[in-house]
Amino acid sequence: MNQNIIEAIRNTDKADAYLLSSVQNVAYATNFSGDCSQLLITAAGAYFFTDFRYVEQARMEVKNAEVIMTGGGDRLPKINEYLSGNSIRTLGIEKDDVTVRVFEGYQGTFEPYYSYVDIAENLLVLRMVKTEDELAKIKKAAKANEVALTETLPFIKPGVSELDVRAELEYRMQRQGMDLAFPTIVAAGLNSALPHATPSGYQLHEGDLLTIDFGCRYQGYCSDMTRTFGIGNIDGQRKKIYDIVKHAQESAAVAAVPGADTLAVDAIARDIIAGHGYGEYYDHGTGHGVGRFIHELPVLNPRTSSVLEENMVYTVEPGIYIPGIGGVRIEDMHIGGQGSAYTFTKDLILL
Numbered sequence: 001m002n003q004n005i006i007e008a009i010r011n012t013d014k015a016d017a018y019l020l021s022s023v024q025n026v027a028y029a030t031n032f033s034g035d036c037s038q039l040l041i042t043a044a045g046a047y048f049f050t051d052f053r054y055v056e057q058a059r060m061e062v063k064n065a066e067v068i069m070t071g072g073g074d075r076l077p078k079i080n081e082y083l084s085g086n087s088i089r090t091l092g093i094e095k096d097d098v099t100v101r102v103f104e105g106y107q108g109t110f111e112p113y114y115s116y117v118d119i120a121e122n123l124l125v126l127r128m129v130k131t132e133d134e135l136a137k138i139k140k141a142a143k144a145n146e147v148a149l150t151e152t153l154p155f156i157k158p159g160v161s162e163l164d165v166r167a168e169l170e171y172r173m174q175r176q177g178m179d180l181a182f183p184t185i186v187a188a189g190l191n192s193a194l195p196h197a198t199p200s201g202y203q204l205h206e207g208d209l210l211t212i213d214f215g216c217r218y219q220g221y222c223s224d225m226t227r228t229f230g231i232g233n234i235d236g237q238r239k240k241i242y243d244i245v246k247h248a249q250e251s252a253a254v255a256a257v258p259g260a261d262t263l264a265v266d267a268i269a270r271d272i273i274a275g276h277g278y279g280e281y282y283d284h285g286t287g288h289g290v291g292r293f294i295h296e297l298p299v300l301n302p303r304t305s306s307v308l309e310e311n312m313v314y315t316v317e318p319g320i321y322i323p324g325i326g327g328v329r330i331e332d333m334h335i336g337g338q339g340s341a342y343t344f345t346k347d348l349i350l351l
Contacts, residue, residue: 002029002031002063002064002332003064005028005029005126006029006064006065007042007148008042008124008126009029009041009119009122009123009207010041010042011048011180011269012092012119012122013118014090014092014116014122015091015092015119016042016043016060016087016088016089016090016091017040017041017042017043017083017086017088017090017091017092017267018040018041018085018092018093018119019038019039019040019041019079019091019092019094020038020040020094020123021038021093021094021097021098021102021308022094022096022097022276023037023095024220024292024293025039025292026038026039026048026222026283027292028123028127028292029041029046029256030048030061030062030064030065030272030318031063032048032050032054032057032058032061032062032063033061033219033220034050034053034054034057034058034066035054035065035328036051036053036054037049037050037054037058038050038067038079038126038347039073039216040079040083040089042082042083042086043086044086045065045066046064046065046066047064047065047066047068047079047082048062048066048067048068048215049070049075049078049115049338050066050067050068050069050070050077051069051070051071051075052067052069052071055067055069056321059142066319068265069113070101071217071321072220073162073196074137076105076106076109076110077109079110080107080109080110080111081320083110083111084111087109088090088114089114089115090108090114090117091110091114091115091116091117091290092116092117092119092122093106093116093117093118093119094118094119094120094123095118095120096118097120098121101191102292103116106131107205107320109231120190120272124296124297125278125297127291127296127297128289128291128296128298128309128312129298129309129310129311129312130291130312130313130335131311134221134291135311136196136342137218137219137220137221138218138221138222138223138290138291138313138333138335139335139341140176140218140311141181141215141216141217141218141221141222141223142216142223142225142333142341144173144176144178144223144340145173145214145215145216145223145225145263145342146158146225146342146343147172147176148172148173148176148214148216149167149169149212149214149225149330149344150262151172152165152169153179153349153351155168156204156210156229156231156351157159157204157231157351158203158204158205158206158231158232159204159249160186160203160204160205161200161201161202161203161204162186162187162199162200162201162202162204163186163200163201164190164225165186165197165204165210165212165236166199166259167185168223169184169186169212169214170214170348172183173214174194176216177218178216178217178218179216179217179218180214180215180216180217181214181216181217181222181223181224181294182215182224182294183198183216183220184199184212184213184214185197185198185199185208185211185212185213185226186199186210186211186212187199187210187211187212187327188202188204188205188209188210188211189202189204189209189293189326190324190325190326191210192208192209192210192325192326192327193321193322193325193327194230194321194325194327195284195319195321195327195329196213197211199215200339204231205231206232206233207230207231207233207234207235207238208230208231208232208237208326209228209230209231209234209235209242209327209328210228210229210230211226211227211228211229211327211329212226212227212229213225213226213326213329213331214226214232215294215303216264220292221291222290222292222293222294223290223299223333223341224290224293224294224315224328224333225331225332225333225342225344226317226329226331227330227331227344227346227349228242228245228327228328228330228333228348229348229350229351230242230348230349230350230351231350231351232350232351233350234350237325238325238326239348241278241320241322241327241328242328243348244262244272244273244276244278244320245273245318245319245320245328245329245330246346246348247272248268248270248272248273248318248320248331249316249330249331249332249346250346251268251269252265252266252268252269252270252287252316252318253316253332253334253339254301255268255303256287256300256308256314256316256334257336258308258309258310258312258337259264259307259308260307260308261305261306261307261308262287262298262299262300262301262304262305262306262307262308263302263304263305265286265300265316266285266300266301266307267285267302267304267315269282269286270282270286270302270318272318273318273320278320278322280319280323281321281322281327282318283320283331284301284319284321285300286300286301286316286318287299287300287301287315287316287317288312288315289312289313289314290313290314290315290333298312298314300314300315300316308336309335309336310337311335312334312335312336313333313334313335313336313341314333314334314336315331315332315333315334316331316332316334317329317331317332318330322338328341330346
């Protein structure tokens with residue numbers, strides 16, 4: 001996999017050489033599991049730069065690039081040696097990852113006649129379609145989501161706080177050997193009307209809606225899942241918005257298959273919610289890609305058109321959020337051509 005990726009980067013024809021600096025993209029190209037590294041790809045070869053702490057690890061994990069140990073302030077001068085020896089004029093960099101300070105270091109160290117181009121979008125496009133190895137890791141992370149949530153449900157009851165639920169859920173993810181893909185969202189009662197609420201000391205009450213949005217990271221690859229529950233018996237309006245979101249989510253999921261336009265998938269969910277009079281309470285995208293980042297390409301929203309393909313991984317997650325009432329979001333992660341990565345029910349569970 002790694003050599004194919006390096007060749008794909010080299011053949012984008014956007015620059016004479018490519019300097020990868022983000023942990024995610026270096027890992028994508030090399031399988032390196034540490035940090036503090038950079039990967040230089042030129043026509044002559046690929047060169048992996050890291051420091052003393054990781055050099056032995058790199059020699060074990062990085063099989064498709066020459067491993068070069070650097071330390072202190074000699075990283076950029078060492079990279080420059082390989083650039084200047086390869087007739088480089090245009091250097092591709094990840095502008096999303098390179099800070100002003102780092103870029104000033106590039107300008108002050110590398111040959112002054114280099115020009116720089118951004119390759120962040122190119123790398124995201126390369127990462128959209130997953131390999132079987134990547135899919136296996138994502139599926140393992142997804143399975144850990146389901147196990148953790150199933151084990152946590154008996155703990156959830158009136159009087160338990162959002163913070164308590166988060167701690168219990170994250171413990172049950174991490175005891176499976178998972179890292180957290182992103183900060184866990186646990187939002188109950190009126191807080192559930194906040195799509196990305198921060199868990200608080202609020203204690204669950206009878207009649208609350210409870211939204212839990214969480215993900216695992218396994219060997220660098222993420223999973224993403226959201227479910228909304230009822231605490232005890234919920235009233236008719238809250239049950240109504242739950243049923244609308246469930247219908248919108250399931251309908252969009254049926255349409256989210258290889259060959260579908262992301263605009264059309266988004267419109268299905270959005271039209272159902274708007275048709276029931278709740279359009280103003282749904283103002284985020286219907287889905288996003290998942291991989292090494294929790295938010296990748298493709299995106300499913302009303303502004304961007306792209307075509308879904310086999311082995312892309314993406315979410316379908318419409319929601320309704322009503323201030324003073326609460327909110328509902330249901331999210332599954334899908335694999336193009338295979339359907340949802342989850343079997344956990346989308347029917348309302350009363351806890």
